[in-house]
Amino acid sequence: MALLPLFAGWVAYSISFLYGPKSRDIGGAVGRLIAGISLYDGLVLVAADSYIGAMLAVMTFLATLYLQRYVKGT
Numbered sequence: 001m002a003l004l005p006l007f008a009g010w011v012a013y014s015i016s017f018l019y020g021p022k023s024r025d026i027g028g029a030v031g032r033l034i035a036g037i038s039l040y041d042g043l044v045l046v047a048a049d050s051y052i053g054a055m056l057a058v059m060t061f062l063a064t065l066y067l068q069r070y071v072k073g074t
Contacts, residue, residue: 006039035064039057045057
């Protein structure tokens with residue numbers, strides 16, 4: 001269940017781009033939330049006792065963040 005605080009923290013971090021003190025970065029928030037879908041998938045897989053699947057979901061989260069440097073999520 002270590003993914004639950006990670007997922008909650010990631011969502012809070014992503015939403016902070018919408019309510020930043022200087023300017024709103026909607027594209028940045030959406031791109032990060034898209035990557036966070038993999039963390040949610042990991043939570044579901046942990047609940048189904050598929051730990052290998054959860055590890056793969058975390059790896060796809062990291063891959064999504066990396067690849068969004070080259071292909072924008074929005």
